Amino acid sequence: MEERQQDSLERQDFAWLVIMSLLFFALVAAALWSEYATAWRPFQTRFKRDLAQAGRLEDARKFHSGIKQIWNPELGLVDRCVTCHLSYEWGGILPASLPQPLTPHPALPFMQHHPFERFGCTTCHAGQGWATTARGAHLGGAGWEEPMLSKRLAASCGVGEDELIQMRCNFCHRRDSSTQGMDDINLAKKLFKKKKCIICHTVEGQGGHTAPDLTFEGDKNPELFDFSHVSGPKTAFNWHVQHLIDAGKVSPGTAMPDFHFPPEQARALALLILSWRRIDYPPQYIPAPVAPPAAQPVSSSQPSPFH
Ligand code: HEC
Ligand code: HEC
Ligand code: HEC
Ligand code: HEC
Structure with missing residues (x-):
């Protein structure tokens, strides 16, 4: 009697052992497979x-x-x-x-x-x-x-992928007056000067104080913009585009003139404004500003004997 009980207990143990081992092997196999079958x-x-x-x-x-x-x-x-x-x-x-x-x-x-x-x-x-x-x-x-900055994201902003990427080029090329490969940002920099935006706005310590400092405008959380007079997506990009076209409509009573920029110019300016962020890249990643051609002395066409 006692012996038969002992026997059945042993059989039960054995069954458990088999089940646990199978489970263990299944888990190992699944882990190996997921490791192997990666994207x-x-x-x-x-x-x-x-x-x-x-x-x-x-x-x-x-x-x-x-x-x-x-x-x-x-x-x-x-x-x-x-x-x-x-x-x-x-x-x-x-x-x-x-x-x-x-x-x-x-x-x-x-x-x-x-x-x-x-x-x-x-x-x-x-x-x-x-x-x-x-x-x-x-x-x-x-x-x-x-x-x-994918094609799809670019399309949703009405620009090309390469144009959207220029915003990031300008993280480092901010101080260049113009950079090859950054046509839209170059245009925006020109417009920013031509329209004398810094009469009212300060950028990097220069300019007026009657309007918000724009030095790190790209870091501003979109939730801080008032979208009640803006149509379309609630993105900082969209807010800036519409504000640049018609500031009075987006911010009723603003002192900022309605510039009525054509959409492509407004988008270029919005990319420039969004590129103005606090960037902590080490100095060796920030290119030395390229002097405008007219400011260079005539002799600079001669290669320096020290380089
Ligand atoms: C697991 C694989 C994989 C990884 C990792 C990956 N990609 Fe891709 N990428 C793809 C595939 C597949 C496509 C083409 C299909 C598509 O557009 O999704 C693609 C397409 C792209 C495109 C062109 C499409 C577009 O919308 O502009 C860009 C640019 C790109 N990848 C950049 C990147 C960058 C940058 C990273 C790293 C942050 C990255 N990818 C990581 C697989 C990958
Ligand atoms: C100096 C900036 C820069 C760096 C660094 C860079 N790319 Fe690009 N990449 C670009 C630009 C600009 C384009 C052109 C986009 C266009 O013309 O639509 C591009 C195009 C691409 C495309 C094709 C996109 C398309 O829509 O067909 C892919 C994919 C891509 N890059 C992946 C990468 C990967 C992966 C790396 C890292 C190994 C990388 N890039 C590094 C600037 C860069
Ligand atoms: C992380 C910082 C960084 C980013 C992002 C970056 N650059 Fe540059 N770029 C540099 C540095 C640093 C140099 C100078 C390299 C050297 O001395 O050769 C440079 C040099 C250049 C030059 C040649 C010299 C000049 O200033 O005219 C061009 C053109 C240029 N970059 C265009 C671009 C474009 C276009 C993009 C975006 C697609 C881009 N860069 C993104 C850091 C950056
Ligand atoms: C006559 C003064 C004046 C001029 C010139 C002016 N602005 Fe403004 N700007 C303002 C004032 C005031 C505000 C704040 C109220 C508002 O949202 O319009 C403002 C707001 C802004 C904002 C949003 C800042 C924020 O976070 O709320 C941006 C971006 C901006 N201006 C860009 C520009 C650009 C780009 C130009 C040149 C094309 C320009 N401004 C010219 C007065 C000016």
Whole structure:
């Protein structure tokens, strides 16, 4: 009697052991699979194949799958965009016709001044650098305030993606009077001067005091704007565009003139205003201001013997 009870207890223990082991193996297998079946793996497989097809067999062989990143503590960036956007530096070797995310980076004339290994990607594009899913990287998670400056976001503002990016170019190029590749911001800087906005506004310590200081206007929380006379989305960008076109309508009773800027000029000025933010990049990332051509001495066309 006692022996039979003992027997059945042992069988029960054995059954439990089997169940627990199976569960354990299932969990390990699930963990391994989720590790393997990441969003980026198919792009890496494809990249390796593209390299081989382009005749770069050695590079294809040396390529190891895994999370890739550009890390630059000086700018505080960890950009894993390159886990998927693998061909960014392979322009000229891999065809420009490859579909995203494997299209080589457009060879824009100013890119040589901003090496990828120093500037990463989010410096110009924004987005969430450390994310390893397209959604996380491009749109960001809940509470993320700096979505990537995508085509879609640009279209919703009535500008092109390259124009939207100029706002971030100006984080560093703020003090240039004009910069190649920043046509809209250049136009806005010209208008800001021509319309004498600093008669009333202060910017970086210069100007009048009868209107808000605009030095860090880009940091202003959109919730602080009054949207009761603004149509469309409740974004700072939209508020500025409409205010620049018709200040009296957006801020009834304002002393600011109604400039009636054409929409493209108002959008350019809004991008300039939004670029005025408190940026804590180290000084070596802020280009020395380029003197306007007329101000340069004639002899400067001669190369300096000391350089
Ligand atoms: C998990 C893979 C993945 C990661 C990580 C990723 N991307 Fe992408 N990206 C894609 C894919 C796929 C596309 C093409 C489809 C699409 O537009 O979503 C794309 C498209 C783009 C485009 C062109 C489309 C547009 O709307 O302008 C840009 C620019 C871009 N990515 C930038 C970035 C940047 C910057 C990062 C890092 C913050 C990043 N991506 C991280 C997969 C990725
Ligand atoms: C110095 C600024 C700068 C840096 C740094 C930079 N980009 Fe770009 N990128 C641009 C500009 C400007 C464009 C052109 C946008 C246009 O013409 O619509 C562009 C275009 C692109 C496009 C094509 C977008 C499209 O709509 O077809 C992708 C994808 C992209 N960049 C990804 C990256 C990735 C990934 C990195 C990091 C390895 C990076 N970029 C670094 C400025 C930059
Ligand atoms: C993080 C700061 C930073 C960002 C963002 C940035 N730049 Fe620059 N840029 C620099 C620095 C620093 C230099 C000077 C590099 C050197 O000495 O060669 C430079 C040089 C240049 C030059 C050549 C010299 C000059 O001043 O005319 C051009 C043109 C230029 N950048 C355009 C752009 C454009 C267009 C963008 C946006 C797509 C951009 N930059 C974004 C920091 C930045
Ligand atoms: C005659 C004085 C005057 C001139 C000139 C003027 N402004 Fe204003 N501006 C104001 C006043 C007053 C306000 C605050 C009330 C309001 O919202 O309009 C203001 C508000 C603003 C704001 C919103 C600031 C905030 O956070 O509330 C911006 C941005 C702005 N002006 C940009 C410009 C630009 C760009 C120009 C030149 C094209 C310009 N202003 C010319 C008087 C002026």
